Amino acid sequence: MADQWIVGVDLGGTTTKLAFINMDGEIIHKWEISTDNSNEGQNITKNIANTIDEKLEELSLTKDKLIGIGMGAPGPVNYETGVILNVVNLGWKDNYPLMHSLEEATLLPAAIENDANCAALGEMWQGAGNGAKDLVCVTLGTGVGGGVIANGNIVQGINGAAGEIGHITSIPNGGAACNCGKTGCLETVASATGIVRLAMLELKRGESVGELAEKLDENGKITAKDVFDSARNADVLATKVLDDVSFHLGFALANIANTLNPEKIVLGGGVSKAGSILLDNVKEYLAKFAFTSVRESTKLTLATLGNDAGVLGAAWLIKNKLNL
Template sequence: MSKKWIVGVDLGGTTTKLAFITTDGEIVHKWEIPTDNTNEGQKITVNIANAIDEKLVEHNQTKNNILGIGMGAPGPVNYEEGIVLNVVNLGWPDQYPLKDRLEAATSLPAAIENDANCAALGEMWIGAGDGAKDLVCVTLGTGVGGGVIVDGKVVQGINGAAGEIGHITAIPSGGAPCNCGKTGCLETVASATGIVRLARIELAKGRKGKLSEKLAENGSITAKDVFDAARNHDEVAQSVLDEISFHLGFVLANIANTLNPEKIVLGGGVSKAGDILLDPVISHFEKFAFSAVRDSTKLALATLGNDAGVLGAAWLIKNKVNQ
């Protein structure tokens, strides 16, 4: 008899990642489907169920070999009840009973968690967390997400909204508006969108260099362009990098001063910049963390990339089975 599988799902606004994963955290097969958010997102769970059925046929497997389905969804989640509280871009009404809908569509036991929390669980289980039971994961992508794990358990908060690190206020007055309705959130400076915004502000001052050439050439710039230009000692890019790393280091030090985790893991697309981002963040972190924390909490880059979410989602089911 082959090992039992778990279905891990990472639900995004445009695509949904799916994977068959063993209880040891080995990915057997992974694939993506488009997320259909028309009609109040009613087709999302049905499409996922159909995609699983098709792949099981391809692999000559039946549902008897599946332990359950874990899913990471964007936005605050009530984990116990499997309810997504509110999601901006999926079309679902508030208080959406995702666990019930998913179980009805797939005939499998389901567990639902916030997507950044799933990424944190994935990194804890198989990735950069390296088995650390006290871990903070920060995902730097289009936005900034976060997951806090204490003693191997995700910190939920009273309303499922704990770990929203992207909405810590980094700029208390005169900050840029954030999609959450506040201003000056960390997300407005440390996300891919925020990095481009900061670079455009500097370039609008007429500052010249590799980054201004890139903008003139393409009519647009990306966060990757900013990091590439910083590697080539472009002054504008370097000043943007200084600002991002200051805010990240400052916020992460305060999180560490509060929680003293074993690891803080930086993931998401922006973290692919690597050491050019990590090194200055660490130096600011060390400035603002007090000694006991500075000596014990380590910063690391995530190692799982896009697989963190599906692996953490699978871990939800593995953990339920083990209880």
């Protein structure tokens, strides 16, 4: 059993990442395929099974090398049943039996969890969590995801929707519409798309001068990275957007920390690549709004696993389920 591998899968709307991982959490092989969400997502698990078989053949290995498959999927998941409750962009109907479909396609025992929860588990097992048993992981990407680990276990909630940190209401009145159907969610101000939206509002509202305005003129668009790069160069407008984002993120995280008092809050996802300019600003607001003993004990840190967090957490999931 020690030399068998686990399959970790991180299912995204456009790309599916896969990895063969050993029992110690070391990635042996990793690759990715496009996610085919046509035909109501009926090809997704078939394509995963096919690419696993092809990779085994390429490595001259047989299926008995693999002991199980774990998957992180975008949306609330009922961990016990492996049913994904609702998905915005994968074509599946609500309450899709994803675990059953994956087991049927791959002929392997499977475990399914929300993708942000998997990233949190990955960071706990092999990354910035460094063995911390009480951990909150926030992924800042196109959206904002969250995973809460208490005493080493993912907090599921009554129907698998716990940890939806991106949908904490940050702007109660007059907030922007979110894909979830609400308005003013944290996701609308702290995701990559939210940051760009705030910057565009500022550019329209203020005098279009400075580095960020120049980047918009040059490229016809701006990115979240442009905002952070311009803020590093003390661009007034970019600095204001950075402060706005840091306030909302710090405020939400302080309230989470006051509720859970985790050992660590880990920021991951593409936006976290901004590094210290974001982390230091968020830390200031977190300290401002956190309860004294929480402020002294909860550490805010950056994720270390990058794109590997999801596949590692998915592998940990099935390893844990099979008691390996």
